[in-house]
Each structure stands twice: as structure tokens, then as C-alpha cells.
Amino acid sequence: MLGRLNNAIRNQRISRAFGIDALSEVLETYLPQAQVNEVRKAYHFGAERHEGQFRKSGEAYIYHPLAVARILAEMHLDHTTLMAAILHDVVEDTDVTLDDVTERFGRDVAALVDGVSKLDRAQFQTKAEVQAESFRKLLLAMTQDIRVILVKLADRLHNMRTLGSMPHAKRRKIARETLDIYAPIAQRLGIHTMRVELEDLGFANLYPNRYGVLERAVAEVSGNRRNLIREVEQTLSKALRDEGIGAAVVGRQKNLYSIYLKMRRKHLRFLDVMDLYGFRLVVKRVDDCYRALGVVHHVYKPIGELFNDFIATPKVNGYQSLHTTLVGPGGIKIEVQIRTRDMHHISESGIAAHWQYKLGSGGAKAPQVRAREWLTGLLEMDHAPGNSLEFLENVKIDLFPDEVYVFTPKGQIRRLPRGATPVDFAYSVHTELGNHCVATRVNHHLAPLSIQLRNGDTVEIIGARHARPNAAWLNFVKTAKARTSIRTYLKNLRDDEAVRLGRRLLERSLDELGLSARVLKGDSAERVMQAFELEDMEDLYASIGLGRRLAPLVARLFLKPDQQGGTPIEVAAPLAIQGTEGLIVEYGGCCHPIPGDPIRGHVSMGRGIVIHRVDCKSGIQQRKAAQHDWVSLSWASDVEGDFNVELRVQGPNQRGFLATVATEIAEAGSSIENVNMSDRSSGMADMRINIMVRDRIHLAQVMRALRRLDIVERVQRI
Template sequence: MQRLSNAIRTQRAERAFGVDALCRMLEGYLPDQHVAEVRRAAEFATSVHEGQRRTSGEPYVYHPLAVARTLAEMRMDHTTLMAAILHDVIEDTGVSKESLALGFGEDVAELVDGVSKVTKIEGRTRAEMQAESFRKLLLAMTKDLRVILVKLADRLHNMRTLGHVSHEKRRRVARETLEIYAPIAQRLGINFIRTELEDLAFANLYPKRHGVLQEGVSAQLGDTRKLIREVEQKLSTTLREEGIGASVVGRQKNLFGIYQKMRRKKLKLLKVTDLLGFRVIVSKVDDCYRALGVVHHVYKPVPLEFDDYIANPKANGYQSLHTACVGPMGHKIEVQIRTRDMHHVAESGIAAHWQYKQGAREGHKQPQARAREWVASLFDDFGNASPIDFVENVKVDLFPDEVYVFTPKGEIRRLPRGATPVDFAYAVHSDLGDHCVAARLDGALEPLNSTLANGQTVEIITARHARPNAAWLNFVKTAKARSAIRNYLRQQHEDEAVRLGRRLLEIALRELSVPASVLKDDAKLEPVLAANKLADIEELYAAVGSGQRLAPLVARHFLPKGAAEVQDEGGAAPLAIEGTEGLVLDYARCCHPLPGDEIRGHVSVGRGIVVHRIECKHVKGRPQDWVPLAWSEKVLGDFIAELRIKAYNKRGLLARITAELANAEASIENVQMPDRAGGEAVEMRFIVAVKSRVHLARVVRRIRRIEWIERVWRA
């Protein structure tokens, strides 16, 4: 029955979403030769994906065909459609990029390679691999923006079919979509993909919240279709009477947008009134402002809720007039008024170029140019960061809300909502940010952590000797400012670490009667650098100054051979526990080393040298972090050891054991007696203080003489 059900479902999908259905869509806007090329790519994908199936049980090739279908709905060119159909062949079938280039052209091969994930690299975590793949995707975007369109369509179909994967993967993919891909779609102006990605991710990440909110919105609005029809008809009729040709379309606002508003403003659902949105599409820019007057005449406007994104477009090229009004039955409605061209850009963003081949108008840059500038700025600002840091910086940069402020010369600067004068200074120039000390907002002197508001004129006051402050990281909002401040602080920390490390190493050498000139002797320096896996003397100084290496340990590598009493296999002289040249020593609580045990030391930042027994399971890690140790014959004092005792639970057992410990001159630091698992036997854990391994052996012998003892061992 399962096989029959899969076969029926496959036949239905083939008729609705197969190659023939896709080509019928393309015949409406592509020439026949391009449709033939797309069909050839689909036939190739079908052959190489033969036998592969998705988690749902459907043939795998339906996924790339569905991705191409989404792009066909956006009326993308045939090269992008071919890349969409072939987007998984490099990653999942072993077909090389070179083979693709030979069969389908260099452009298609580059697009497919840009979408393909980075292959598995030994030693990298999954988070690092995902971050590296994302960096590779954005790098491919700098060459051809169509790669992100393929990726967004791919992510959209994956989100639509997310119900077939495990709960854990569903949440992980949904979170990644909300944090990265939906904001990218918004940044690039592709609104219809952004809203569906958000709602699908919301439903999968927070299914209970999504269900409750959906029911609450339905209950609050009642018959939504009737209400939307009423507003559409009233606005359309009034606009027509005023001689304005317009189409009015209403909709219920997406649930994730409502959820975000509730969280941002700390509102209950009953307090969220603008659950309905309407778009008024007109022919000319003049008609936008005339239509605004009509809307305000029909429905009373809500004060302070008007935005003019035609005069001040958003960073992604979005243009529209936004207003809020009180609609029928007191329902608050949002109205967006724009031209048809503005609507194309608002819905499709960078894809509008391939749809309509429109040029730049009215002095505004095309969405593609803005997108390229944005991606290029990411690599300019964060290109040297690690993959994970790069992704985090991009997340910070993906702010949907913006404020518009002016420079003293009247230039407009767009910044994320909540931005401060420090963000503004770094947005203008890095040097301005590095040396700012205060700001004038509309002529009034304000502190650097002030929040900027729309329309303010910002003047930055600088001082030649001023430098970035670590406290700025607590209030800056832009990724560029945050990255610049961190880079400066990191560089400053490294410079201080180098200076400190040089001084510490020279002192350690002097205490060993080794001249500081050995630090300039390449023949003596090279083995030390090789032993610590460092490139040059500057890295060695920085490692010592930051606490990653201990100066006395490094200095011992410069001792002449034979100068120390004991040599380990690598040639480094073991240190005695007593008199370790002022080093901070700590004893590991995992294995409790005692005098007489074979031991090694682990170099730990903040704890100095941590002493472990040689057989301890934690004696592993980087070889340069371990140092051989040996007990001095003069070591005195008490050391902690852990004993485990298994015995029959008889009256007076604990008293007998404690008496024997006292007679053996061992003090008890702690005792634990867990509940009995069954029977009469109990297992006890004693933490005792002894002088050495020999002393502990005497303690164990005395305890074993008790008749109720079954077993005694050191943990």
C-alpha cells in the first residue's frame, strides 16, 4: 500500500510539477530555443538524480524542478532556471563544475558552484562548515546576484516541505531561515519570498505560538474577506471619482509580522489593531500623493503614523507611501500607495531587473547596484573575520528598520533603528569613528550613546588623540561600527601582549642566567618556535603576554643541553614541583595527583600549570600545552586523594573506617554515602588528605583489614 501510495503521489506531482508543466510556464515569456535549453537541463538532472529520493519519498528531481518553478513565477532568464534545475548536481551526484561548464556553459556552472555547500573539511564543526558555505554564497553574489535568487528559491521549497524531516532539524532550519535568509530576502527587496519564509519558519520554530496567534487573529477579525472587500470597493470607487486610475488590493498581514510587533512593543494581541493592510497601485508618482489625500478623506488618519519612502527610499530600493487609518468598525488599517514600477521593485527587488529590464529612474540606483554595494561592503568590513564571526556580523547588518539622518552638508545617511552617533561616525568614515568624542544633534551637544531619530542633523566632534572605547560595544547597532571597534581593541590588546611578553621572557631568561641575546639568535630561536608551533618571535611574545604560554617554561627551551638534571623525550627539562621559578601551580581535581605519582603539567590560562597524573584521561590536547614534571624529594604538605570503598553495611562500619583513617594520620575532607542499589553492599566515597602515594598505600592497607570491607580502590 505504501508503494502504491507513493506511485500515485509521484504521478500527480509529475503532471502538476514535472518538466512539461514547467516548460508550459516558460513558453509564456521565453523564446523556444531557451525553453529547449531548460528542458535539456531538466532531462540531465533527472538522469543524474536517478534513484535519489527526498525524505517525503518523492523522486529527488522534483525539488530542483520546484525551485525552477518559483523562479519562473518571477520570470527569470533561462540561465538562472537551468542553474536552479542543476543546483544540487555538484553537491549530490559527483558531477564536476568543469563538466557542467562544458555541457551548459560557464555562467550556469558558476551559479551552481556558488549555491553548492563547501565540502566537508576534517576538524571543522558543522557550524563552521555552514558559516563557510554562507561566506562562499555571498562571495559568489559579488560576481552574479542571480546565485542568491536560486538559493532563496531553494530555501523556500525546503521550508514548504519541512514537515517530512525530524523535529530537531526542522527547528534548526527554521531558525537559520529567520536569522539569515528571510532578512536577506528583505534586504534585497524580494518581499513575497520574505513573507512566506517568515511565516513558514515561524510555524516550524514556534508551532504552538503560531497556532494560538492564528486563532486569535481569526477571532478578532471575524469575516476578514467581507471587511477587505468593503474597504477595497470604497477606496476604488472614491479614487475613480477623483480621476485617479488605481487598483486596490487588501490582505491580512502576515502572522510573523504581527508576532514581531507584539514582542517589539510588548503588546497583547487585543492591542494590535492594524491586522489588515491595503495596497493602492497607481500610474504616476503625482498620483501617489493625490491618492494619499483621498485615503485620508475616506478614512481618518492615525497621527504620527505616516512614512514617505518615495522621497526617502529604503536601502533596498523600496519606495512607497505608508499611512495608517481607522477603518470600518474601528479596525486600524495600513495603506501603502505606490506606482506599478515601485510595486514591481517592492515585490521582486533585484529580480525586477531580469523581469522588466528597467533602468535607473529619477536618480535612484537600480536594486542590483545597491545589492552589489551592500555585499561588497560586507567583505570590505568583515572579509578577514573567521567564518562564524563573518556570519554574526552579517546578521547584525541585516536590520529591517531604519532611521534617516543628515550630515552637516545635507547628505542623507540610512542607519538601523536605535543607531547612535558612533554608528553614524563609522558609517561616514572609519577614521571619524575612531576619533569621535561627542556629537551635536540638531545643534545640541549630546553624548555618544544617544539614540538617533529620523530627520536629525548629526555633527561629530573629534579629538586627535581620541581612540575607540570598549564601552561603545554596549550601545552601537551597526555591524561596521562593532567590527571596527573590536578590530582596534584586538590590535591594541595584541600590541600590549607583545610588549608584556617580551619583558616577561627577558626576566625569565635572566633568572636562568641565559642572555637575552638568544632571542635574536635564529639558530636557537627556530627550535623553540617549532616546539610551540608559532611562526615568529612576535607571535611568541604575544602568546607569553596573553598567558597562552608561561615565560619560565618557554625560557627553559633556551637552556643549553645537559643543563637540567632530567630530560624528557622531546629534550625539555622537567620541572620540580618544589621551587618552580615562581610559577603558579594547581592540582587537578579530576585525578588528585600525589607525590610519587608520575605526573605532567597542563599550561592553563589563569591557573598557571595544572598538575595531572600521567594516566589521567584528561592528559591530552595540543602537545605544546603540556610540560613534563617531576616531584621534588623535599615536597612537604598534605595532598588530596579520593578513595572508593565497597563494603557490607554493618552497624559501626563508618566509625571503624574513620578510626582507621585517624590511626593512619589521614584527615577526612569529605564523605559521601549514596543510596544502596540493592542488597546489603554500599559504596562510599572518601576525600582524604595524605602526604604521598606511599602514605595513601598505608591507609588503604589499614582499611582492607576491616572484616566488612569488600574492596578499596583509589579513584
Template sequence: MEALARMLEGYLPEEQIAQVRRAAAFAKNVHDGQRRQSGEPYVYHPLAVARILAEMRLDHTTLIAAILHDVIEDTGISRDQIATEFGADVAALVDGVSKIAKIEGRTRAEMQAESFRKLLLAMTHDLRVILVKLADRLHNMRTLGHTTTDKRRRIARETLDIYAPIAQRLGIYFIRTELEDLAFANLYPRRYAVMVQSVKSQLGDTRKLIREVEQKLSTTLREEGIGASVVGREKNVYGIYQKMRRKKLKLLKVTDLLGFRVIVNKVDDAYRALGVAHHVYKPVPGEFDDYIANQKSNGYQSLHTSCVGPGGLKIEIQIRTRDMHHVAESGIAAHWQYKLGERDSQSAPQVRAREWVSGLLDEFGATSAMDFVDNVKVDLFPDEVYVFTPRGEIRRLQRGATPVDFAYAVHSELGDHCVAARLDGQLEPLNTHLRNGQTVEVITSKHARPNAAWLNFVKTAKARAAVRGYLRTQREDEAVRLGKRLLEIAMRELGVPSSALKDDERLQPVLAAHQFRDVEELYAAIGVGERLAALVARHFLPEGEAAGIAGGVAPLAIEGTEGLVLDYARCCHPLPGDEIRGHISTGRGIVVHRLDCKHAKARPQDWVPLAWSDSVQGDFLTEIRMKTVRKRGMLAKITAEIAAAESSIENVQMPDRAGSEAIEMRFVITVRSRVHLARVLRRLRRIDGVERVIRA
């Protein structure tokens, strides 16, 4: 803590450093007795995470959240307790980083996917949550040597697939490169060792070579009246390895192993410095990129050029202003370096990051957690290609994108009906890879529809999701037709006329029993095998007498903090204030159900009467269902309101209704009671565009 405090003295006031100290003492107390696999006290880890963020000069709220980031997950401390001690902002950040609680029947991969989606939901409210998560992942990667080989490989693979690309997307260069190299070393240790040794052998004494180029560029720039600093470096090992794989090169053919950054005062100086660099060292034809005029999606701006350096060695030179350099190194974190403590995160990288996250959630929130992660992975490709519409507008796509990806980037309708494309006036097939500077014209037909074969070559997540959504809708239509036929046959065998399906009085109880909104959903469920037609058909027969409720026994008072084996049913999510009863379940003890739950009717001998204690406490899960208009940013508004109502989101689902103007959403949230739930529902109903909010 003292080492961390010395770092903070350089940019935080003493009263804020005192709050960070208090958080460290709190974390030390609640983590007391816990140790990492290395044997060191567990509190060393959160303090190390805070130090990484302090190196980025993050505000004290983020540092406190970093110190407490494992408290909810690994101790008995709740979000409410953190909010009471350190404020709502810190509690929201800690909750956003915390993994969701284990759900019975879910695999490790599914739980990780759900936790990742929860993390992105938290990002829509406060982007600092991802900074804490990246710092957490970086320190875990630095100390991965104490875990088993299988665990090291699994974490390293996840880091390369998700967290390093996210750091790249958010423009945080130093975290991205270190994550890549650490993950590479743990995933392929022999390859890493060979690469390190080979690079060292090829470059020889790099310090002398780097110093020579730095001095020559600095001197020439100064003679031309351009104030600049020049810094050289070896490129990261994983970046070199990826280039070898991408271009199918041997290491001896990879010549640009050194990179140099020229930092100037203003944009005009950047272009003048480019001319100086090309005068000093001969430029390599075709290897120049202007990311100042065409900045990347994460806000990165710089001039890139490759030149032939001393001894014929190719070097890469990046030229940018000091402000551009701050963004290039720290990305979205650069905002808090300048405006410590402010909440108006309107810097260019922050705005782009929010748009990216909101776009992902709006586009793919309807998918399962596993599909959501797959779509995010596709969207995280760092390489980009710039093409033009026939009107001269620039479109930025992933490298390897095709005319189909371009069409969906312009408009979903254009993508759905495209049949061919003209690239620079030449007719080309839809699977052609686009190149920088091409003008793309999409040819459409009103009778054309997405093709399953497109999934073999489309690159962007938006195009892939659109094609899959269309194909899923087609399958649902087929399932509805099949399910209707199966149900009519089953009803005929029981002597129930098919006209019962049109009798609302007989149909509605059946739909309610199976929790379907309409008969189409019922047909679809039968068609895909989720319901058995014979069992559904029996619901149309006259009902038997309902089983009685056991009585005469004093109800057991539930306080919410029982030490006995007690669980809360996920079919009805009982809350304090509901009438309840308990089911005696082997292996689970007493499972609490609402009295009106459909599962609380059968076998009275297995049930015990329950009641809520007057002193009940704790957070309870409940499910709410919403219907909203389909418009961008709606999910972000809803999650912000839920957080403002002192509730947290444990799960969210948006069943895909392709073509519908409305969106159905299902949230599992935490509340303290029915009264607290009512307050949450009132806030949600006030959101413009929300048509209906109910408790499930």
C-alpha cells in the first residue's frame, strides 16, 4: 500500500489517497486468511491491480473499485455494504467486474459467457469497469505460473481471443501488447522461447541500432525547426509471430522488427516530419498509411511508414502529436488522465467505445450467451479496410470483408436483397475480399434472400447475425407448421376436436400452463421437440380436482440468512411479501416456491408451509419481462435505470423476433422485497419507448 500511495502522490489529493488507504485496509480485513496459489496473501492481487491502474493515472474511484474487485465474489460482503462504505459508483464498478453466481445445470463455458455479457452490460453504464477488468487480467497473466498447465492454457486462450483484442479495440496499447506476449508464452511456451531467441540473434545489439536511428532522426528534425521526441523499441513477440503466420513468412523474411515513434506538437508538424523521415531513410513503396485523416475505430491516429534503415534493415516509423500519443497508449483511459473524477466521458475514444458496446448489445443481445461471445470475437478483429460508397462516403470494415458485409454495414435491407456487386465498376462475386480504396456498388433484387452459404465467407458480426437471424426465422416457420400438425393428430387421438384450438376459453389456460404468449409459440415448441404433443393435448381434457394444500402446521419463518439447506425456486423467484410454501427436495433441502406457482400444486405430502419473517434481509432474484420499441440504445437506458434503482442484473435474454417492431426482454435482477421491485418497475415504465413491464 505504501508503494501504491507514493505513486498516487504524484497526481491525487491527500484526501483521495486516504480513501484508497481505507479501501486497502477494508480489503485486507475481508480477505484475511485467503491466499493465492503462489502462497502469498490474497490482498496482494487487488493492490497490484490498483497499481497497474495508478500507472495509467486513473481516478481514485476506479482505484478503490480495483482494490475491492473480488470482495463480492470471494467474501460475504454484498454490493449494498460496499455502497454504504465507499459509495454507489464503487459498488457498481465492483459488481460489474464480479462474475455471476453459479447456476445449476450451466457449464463452465456458459457461466463465463454469461459473466462476460454482464461485464459488457456494466460497461454501458460506466466504461471504467473494463479498465478494472483488463488490469485484473493483466496481473493474473503475470502470475499465471503457479496454476496447472490446463488452466494456464485455457486462460491464455481466452486472453488472446477476448481480452487482448478488447484492449486493442479500446486503444490501450501497453496492456494489449503485454497480454499478447504473456498469453503467447503460456499457450505455446516452446514457440515463444524459439521466437525470442531468434529475434535476439537476428537483431544483435539493438540498443546501439535504436540509438543510432533516434539520434539521426532527432538531429534532422531539429535542423528543420520541428520540435519532436523520437523513441525506438523492439516490436512485441506475438505481433511478429502473427505477421509470420498471416503472410506465411519465415522469421528471416520479417525485416521490420524495430519500430520508432516520432512525437510532435501539432498535426502540421506530423506531415512535415514524414517528409523528413523519407528524406533521411528511403521509404518502402506501398507501405504508408494515414490514420490521422482516416482514424481507426478506437480513436487511434498516426502516420505509419516503413523505411530502409541502417544496414538495409526495414524499420517502421509512426508519427503523431502528443495528444494522439496519449490516446494511442491509453485509449479510453486517457480521458481520466486529464479530467480526474469527472463523469462527462465525451472524449472521442470514450464515445466510440460506448457506441461499440451499445451496438454489440443491441445487435446480439437476443442471442444465447455463447453465441453472444462468438459474435463479439468476430467483431474484435483489429485489421481494417476502407472502401467507398458510390456517393463517395467512407465505410470502415474488417480486413477480409466482402460485398455482403459492406451491404449489411450500409443497411440490413440492402444486405438481405443483394445478389452481386461492382467493385470499381467491375462485376465481382459476393465472396470477393474488399481492398482499400475500392468503390463498392451493391446490386439487389426484391426477390433475393440471404443464403446459408454466405456464412462461409462473411466477416463482420453484423452480417453473420443478420444471416443467422433470417435462417432461424425460416426454421421457426417450419417448426410452427410441423407442431400444428402433431398437436392436431394428438388431440384427435384423445377425441378432442381441433376446433378447441380456436376456442379462446379452452386455449388460454393451456398457453398459461406452458408460459406461451400465443398458439404460434406453442406450435413452434412442439415442432422443435421442446414440448410433447400428447402431453399438451391432455390439457384440453376436463381438469381433475386440484390437489389440496397441507394444513394444520405452523409455517416456518424464512429470514433470508438461514444456515439450513434452503433454496429459492427459479421457476417463480419468490420475494419477501409473496405467499410461499416449501418443497422438500432430495439434495436441495427446502425449495421455496410462491403459492401461486404452477409447481406448488402437486403431491401435498412433499410440501411444508412457510412464511417470511418480519426481519427478512438480503438480496433475492426475480424475473421481469419487458416489451419495448426497437431502437438503438434502449438496452443501455434500461440497464442504467435498473442500476439507479439500487438493483443489479444477473441475466438478460431477448428472444429474437426477426422483423418485429418491438423487442421482448427478460431480466433476472436482484431486489430486497416486493416493495423494492415495485420501485424498479416504476422507473422502467417511465422510460420513453417502454410499452410494458411485468414481473414474471
């Protein structure tokens, strides 16, 4: 009884401060009365449906959606978004359907509610899958209407403010998710105030001990320097007035999470983090920003390497300001940000400034345009192959754009994450340019495609029509777009190659059984596809080519029932390897087969065929283990390409030995892929060299050329 009474008193107190009447007072300052009435209508509907539901803290559930709407109202969001905020849990937590919401409040409100609602867990096997798929649904809904994520961020912010009533493990899990996903999204959309609060609340709940220690340390330091902020504000204000620059100067202490990250990133002790204080100068015009910069540099000594001009080169979320770090009173480092009023509005509210302020065309469009670019990238990631967990990992990578700014040959600026390479640059320009790039010039000099770009680099991409993405690029690209594009291309290419190889394997097995390839188009083909639950023959070919099904076993299904126990009528010729099969055929690294070698193929699940020499020791062991996984192979008469082979070259350990050997290999028309030199303490050089040759005849020519060298004592193929 006493608990219910306390809850009732508490709910009455919350109602007075945060109920619908308090919300309406805020709305009436910027919305017409008719729209305020629509919001009230949504409240009464939500309150009725949530009747009897309570949060862990004991308050009536309806106060949570009301608080979410209050957060968005303080950002001056439109009435449709506020109605969706109040109704955002009715579909998920009550018996209300989306059709009910559509009928009462319209399609726009229903679409926002649907975008925020989680998926039914029963559709998925693990919690990780349902979380990733729900997040994917949220982000894709955001690409249709950016207000979806604003409602979700406000929902998460209020949940973080009231996280104290949750169990410790639950608090840590939600805090981790907030720091990994939601705070970075707020930063990407430029919503500074929301991002800072999400970070500090996430930090306090994920690492409460660290938060407490840091909070006490900052309080102690601030107590010793409580007059510092006031002194700097007064000094800068006077200096700016003397120069005729009108500016609002506001000092603040940096948020704890940013201090914590700086300590971790730079391995600093707290006492070594000097720039705990930041000052913001808000002026009227862009030219006032640069004039004010000169004034503050005159008053306090600047630290040259700690200056950034984000007005000339805005951040990826549209943020603009001048940043400079100064040596303030008593040798204390202080950070100063200088911006115009429009820049300040965008910095604080980001994309929400579209609703909150009537800015000039340049200022208002910046966060909108940059958000749209990011959302377009999300759609490209979603269309790529892969599950929701891979999509979530790609989004996480894309949410932390520690940026570099590079130039195209025509002088256009492109923003890339730190550590990005010319391949990332190529894909940022256009997917086709990335798919066909073969080389790059950085600052007018040829450079590796894997080189990490730096601020100010001029990047030129050299492309070729015949070129295609290399799977090795996945080891060094940084952007989600590049990674997704490469995987998509390789998967499609691999599927095409798998279909061609699978058909050849199946036709060869049919030939062994005395069957014509015409059966692949007859009634028996339909029967086989039904048996494997496949839609068409290409799916069957691909599964054979990738090693998921064995061609001889599939071929027997094309026999008539009375023939399936029989023996093959004749033995077909081995499958001919042409050297152009690409990703679906691999050459064993244990024996390095080349055209002219007797070979056999091992059908490997998901990899296609791995080719071994007949005398390969590794291949012999595998063959003993699984005879049915092996197929007879031969080299086609018109085999194409260069093949890797390993040689062992021995000679005296003297200056120029490697250079002489390398020159001879090059003159023989071959190229070196890799060199390993063993211990030379005995006075002998013993090298293992991987070279590229066309066939056994070419290999023999290279080995003869090496044996003619006086300094070479032995040449052996491994």
C-alpha cells in the first residue's frame, strides 16, 4: 500500500513538471495551436493504450514517450515527429497495429513509428542477430526519413538518463551500445549537445569507477583554477571589443568522456592532460572569424601544430569552426573555437537545425547534404551481400571518421577516414573507378595502392578497362563503401566462375556415365532441381563449382531409376584446366603446379577446386583420406596466364649474389614474387624464390639460365 502511494505521489509530481500540459507550453512557443492539439490527441491515445504499464523506476510508462517528445520539442521538431515520439512504443508494447496508427494519425506518423519499432525476436536465432537486424531496419528507415533517427536518439537519451533503476549488467550492455553506435550517430549528424550527454552518461554507466575517479580529479583541479574561465572570458571579450569585433565568449570545462578518450589514445596521465578548458567565440560573419583568430593569437601564444580550419574544410557532418590551442594564464593550455551564429546553430543541433532555425542556404544545407551522402552510403552497404551482423560492423567502421582531406587532380577536396588508401579514394569518386584501378600517383609520383594518404595529398587514379578488384585490397581499405564494393564484385565474379566450372564438371561426369549434355534441359533436370530444392540449373552449377555438391553424385541422379545402380559406360577425358578460371580454381601452395605437370584436383567445400601435382605429398595424404573428393584433371592445349613456382637457389654468400640472380630471372622473361634467405653464417647463400612462369618449358629455360651463372652452385624446384 505504501509503495503504491509513493508511486502515485511521484507520478503526480512528474505530471506537473513533465506532463502533457508542460509539453504543450513548450510547443505553443513555436507551433500553431492546431498542431499542438494534434500532439495532445496522440498523447491521449498513447496514455490510454499504455494504461497499467510501468517502468522499472515505478513511474507510469507514458511519461517515457512524453519525455522523448520533450527532448525533441526543445530542438523545435515538427508536430509529426512529436506525435511519433509519443506513440513510438505503442506498436511494440501494446496491441495497437500500424494500421491503427495510420488510420488515426496518418501515414507519416505510422512510418516513423514503424522505423523506430524493433523486430520480432522469434524470427531470429540469436539476440545478436535480432539486435543487428533491428538496427539495420532503423538505419534503412532513416534513409527514407531522417526524423526516424532523431526519435530514436531522443528515446535512447531519456533511457540513459533513467538507467539507474536497471540491473548492473543491463546498464553496462546499454551503455556500451550507446557509446559504440548512438553517440557516434549523433556526432555524424552534427547534434553536439545530444552526443556529449550520451557519451558522458554512457561512460558513467559502463565504467562507473573510472568516471568517479576522473570526476573527482577534474573537480579538484577546477577548484584550484575556478577563476581561470572568468579571467580568460573577460580578457578575450575586452580584446575583441577593442578591435571592433562583436563576439559572445563562453568558457566551459570539457566533458569527462572526451578527457578519458584523450588519456587512452595518447597514453597520458590525468595531470598530463592540460587542455581541460574550452572557449567558444561566436561572431556575426565569416571574415570576423579570421579577424578574431588574429586577436586571440595576439593575446595568448598559439601552439602552431594544434590549429585546424574547419571553415575552409568542414567535417563530414557539416561542422564548421576555427580551432586553435593557446597557452593561457599560468601556462595552462586552453582550446578556442571560433564560429558564426549559423555555424553555432548547426554545431549544437546538426541536422535538426533544418527544423529549428531558418538559416541561410549555405548553412542550412551543409548538414542535410552531408547526412544525405552518408545515408546513400548506407543504402549501398545494404544492397551488398552479407548478413545484418556484417552490415552493423560496416556501419560501426563508418561511424568513426577520423578524417584526412585529399585533393583530386582538378583540385576538388575529398574527405576520407584516417588511414585511407588510394583504393578508398577511387571508390569515393565512383564505384567503377575503384573496380578498374590498377595504379596511383600520389603528389605526382607513382605509389602503392596500399599507401596511407595524408592531409593535402593530391591523388590520381590510373585505371584499365580489363582490371578488376583484388581480394587482397580487403586487407588495407578503410572505408565501408570500398569494402562493400570489393566484396560485391568478387562475390558476383566468383558466382559466375562457379557456374561455368560447375557446368563443365557436371558435363564431364555425365559423359562418364554415357549421358549427353542434353539431359540438362530435359525432365530429369527438373526432377534433380526439385530434389535439391533449387530454382534453376545455374544454382546447381554454382553449388558444384563451389564444392558444395560433388558432380559425380549429382550426375547419377540424371540416370533413369533402373540405371542408377549400374556402372559407367565409358571413362571420359579428364577435365581440362585453361588457367582462366579465376577465383574458383586455386593452385596448391604446397606443390605449385604449372602447365605440363601431371595434376589432379581436390574438390574443396566453398573454395571450388584446388589443383595439386600428382606427386604432391600433401595431395597424396588428402587423397587417401577422401578418394571421392578428387577429380582427374589435365591442362588445356591453349592454357593461359602466369603460374607461381618455387625454386631453391644456392651459392656463395657474397655481395651482389641476389642482384645477379634477380637480373638473370628477369632476362629469362620471368618475375620474382617473393624471396626468403636462410641463415648465411656458414658462408653459403640459400634462397627460396617464388617466380612466375608460363609452363614447364619456360621454367626449364629459367633454371638453365641460372645454372649458367658461375656464382650459382645449385638450382632446384621445390
